[in-house]
Every structure is written in C-alpha cells, then in structure tokens.
Amino acid sequence: MLVVGELINASRKAIGAAIKEQNVEFIQKVAKDQFVAGAHYIDVNAGIFVDKEPEYLAWLVKTVQEVVDCPCCLDSPDPKAIAAAHAVHKGVPMINSISLEKARYEALVPVLAGTDLKVVALCMSDDGMPETMADRLKIADKLINGLVQNNVPISNIYVDPLVQPVSVNNTFAMEFINSVEAIMNQFKGVHTMCGLSNISYGLPERKFMNRGFAVMAIAKGLDGMIVDPLDKMMMASIVTAESLAGRDAYCANYLKAFRNKQFEF
Numbered sequence: 001m002l003v004v005g006e007l008i009n010a011s012r013k014a015i016g017a018a019i020k021e022q023n024v025e026f027i028q029k030v031a032k033d034q035f036v037a038g039a040h041y042i043d044v045n046a047g048i049f050v051d052k053e054p055e056y057l058a059w060l061v062k063t064v065q066e067v068v069d070c071p072c073c074l075d076s077p078d079p080k081a082i083a084a085a086h087a088v089h090k091g092v093p094m095i096n097s098i099s100l101e102k103a104r105y106e107a108l109v110p111v112l113a114g115t116d117l118k119v120v121a122l123c124m125s126d127d128g129m130p131e132t133m134a135d136r137l138k139i140a141d142k143l144i145n146g147l148v149q150n151n152v153p154i155s156n157i158y159v160d161p162l163v164q165p166v167s168v169n170n171t172f173a174m175e176f177i178n179s180v181e182a183i184m185n186q187f188k189g190v191h192t193m194c195g196l197s198n199i200s201y202g203l204p205e206r207k208f209m210n211r212g213f214a215v216m217a218i219a220k221g222l223d224g225m226i227v228d229p230l231d232k233m234m235m236a237s238i239v240t241a242e243s244l245a246g247r248d249a250y251c252a253n254y255l256k257a258f259r260n261k262q263f264e265f
Contacts (some may be wrong), residue, residue, distance in 0.1 A: 001156075001238050001247075002224040004039070004073045004094070005034030008060060016048055019056050027060065032095040035228060037229035038262075041094055042068060043077035044085070054084035061085045061093075070160070073120075073226075079107045086117075094118040096226075097160060098147075099224045100125035100139050105146070113150040121147065122160045122192050123179075129162060131169070136161045136179040139185070144187050158193035158224050159183050163199040166209075173199060173213060177220050184221035193224035215241040220221040223247075236263050 007030050010016045018026040026078055031042050042064050046056035053076060061072050073094040074085045082095060097120035098108045112119055123130055123139040127262040130136045140159050148154055164172045176199075180192050199213045200206035211234050214225065218241040236257065243254040257263060 001218070001236075002191070002193070003039050003097075003229055003238070004041040004043050004193075004226040004232050005031075005229045006043050006197075006226045007034055007228060007230070008043060008064065009075070010048040010056075011045070019046055019049065019060065022059065023029030023159060027063050027251060030238060031064040031068050034229045035070055035098065037232075038235055039070070041071055041073040043073040043075050043096065046081070047076060053078055053081040055079045058083040058088050061089050061218045065090050077104050077108070079111050082108070082111055085186055092116050092118065094120065094158070096120040098143070100122075100143055102126055109146070109150055112152050115152070116156065117152075118156045118158065118160045119147065119152065120160050123162045131164075131172070132173065133175050133179045133182060136175070137182055140179075140183050140187070141152075142146050144190060144234070153246040154187065154189040155191070158191040159187075160193045161196050163196060163198040165203075166199055167202040168200075173216075177217050180217055180222045181220040181253065184223075191224055193226065195226045196223065197227070207234070210234065211237045217241060218247075219245050232262065232265055 003202045008015055010019055035041055040150040042094040046053050046060060049056050057076060071091045071093050073096045074082050076082055095117055099122040121143040123136045125139050144157055147157055147259055163176055163178050166173045183192055196214055197210050200209040215237055227234055239254055243251045244250045248254055
C-alpha cells in the first residue's frame with residue numbers, strides 16, 4: 001500500500017497560516033511526524049494562495065525535503081505551480097492530479113509526457129462527477145489510454161475513481177469500491193488511489209467510517225491512499241487488511257508493524 005500523507009494542505013487553517021508566515025519549523029514537524037508514521041509520499045498543497053501558489057509550493061517542497069527522505073506529492077492543477085515545485089524537488093515526485101476536464105488535461109499532459117513522473121488520474125470530466133461504476137470506467141479508459149499514448153508508463157498511473165460522500169447517496173461507497181476492482185482487473189499494471197476521507201463527509205465520528213471503507217477498498221485491490229498517517233488505527237487497519245487480502249507474504253509487514261508497536265493505542 002502506497003500511503004500519501006495528507007496533512008500539509010493549505011485549506012487546513014493551521015497549515016495555511018504556517019505557509020503564509022513561512023513557518024519552517026511547523027511545516028517540518030508535520031512532515032516528519034507523517035514520515036515516521038509510515039507515509040511514503042508527503043502531499044504538499046498551497047492551493048488557497050492563487051497568486052503565490054508556484055512560489056509557496058516550491059517552498060513547501062524544499063522545506064519538507066530538508067527533513068524527510070521521501071518524495072512529495074505535488075497537489076495542484078496548475079502547471080506553473082507543478083513546474084516550480086518539480087524544479088526544486090529531489091527525486092521523482094507524484095503529480096496530484098490530472099483529470100479528463102479539457103483545460104486541466106491539456107495543461108498537464110505536456111508536463112507528464114515522456115517523463116518518469118507518477119500521476120494521480122482523477123475520474124472527473126467536463127460532464128461532472130461520475131456516480132456509477134460505468135461512468136468511472138469510461139473516464140478511466142480515456143485517461144489511461146491518453147497518458148500511455150503520451151509515453152507515461154502505466155505503472156506510474158494511479159487512477160482515483162473519486163470518492164463521494166455516502167451521506168449524499170447510499171450507493172456511492174459500493175460504486176467506488178466496485179470501480180476499483182474493475183479498473184484493477186481491466187487495466188493490468190495500473191494502480192488505484194483515493195482521497196479516502198470524502199466518504200464520511202457530513203457524518204459524526206468520521207474516522208470509524210473511513211477505516212471501514214479503507215478495509216473494504218483494499219479487499220477489492222486499492223493500492224494507494226491519501227490519508228492521515230497519524231491515525232494509528234487507520235494505519236493498523238491498512239496493514240491488517242493487506243495481510244488478509246493476500247498482499248503480505250507470510251504476514252511480514254503485519255509482524256513488522258507489531259514489533260514497531262504500531263498496534264499500541
């Protein structure tokens with residue numbers, strides 16, 4: 001399971017303030033805490049600062065990578081912000097995200113074409129947010145084929161079938177989960193990814209629903225998540241679900257997590 005730590009997002013009040021104030025110590029602590037907790041990528045987002053997004057996103061990358069030895073997930077639809085952040089990034093980042101929306105697609109394909117960048121491919125088009133598995137598969141097919149035709153390796157593509165709140169429509173959870181299974185079966189070599197917490201929007205005790213949803217999605221093949229790695233029960237749920245899904249030979253990762261006291265709450 002590839003875990004992307006979601007906490008350095010300017011839409012969070014404390015993070016937005018830290019970015020504006022250029023508070024290096026605060027940002028670095030959030031980055032280090034996520035890395036120690038098991039994040040493989042640190043998501044960085046400066047989206048609320050429209051006029052300064054390229055400058056701030058590059059600052060975030062440099063600030064984060066001074067203290068953690070892992071890549072960043074560059075969270076922006078703006079190719080200028082992506083370019084500025086990529087220019088100072090050490091190693092290969094992930095781009096979050098491209099979609100089938102015409103303006104976004106045409107802006108980001110030239111950035112990705114022929115590179116080794118990893119990319120989140122969001123199942124959204126100019127027709128709006130898909131509600132059914134069939135709608136998601138149509139978008140995924142066009143996104144995957146378009147990226148591959150532009151020399152993006154299929155193994156670098158992380159399709160996000162788009163999580164929507166189950167409080168709005170009680171079919172949304174299973175439509176997403178069934179989409180994960182279908183995408184993983186139909187497009188061999190591709191990965192799947194999601195921003196998990198949207199499933200519980202508007203509901204109380206959201207962490208319980210997020211954890212249950214994670215386990216169900218892993219059983220269907222989900223192999224990437226944008227989550228809060230400081231949620232110890234979520235991280236324990238991920239490790240456990242991967243073992244039960246047959247993706248942890250001899251339960252090695254489960255035993256490692258146990259030895260590292262990841263199951264102590």
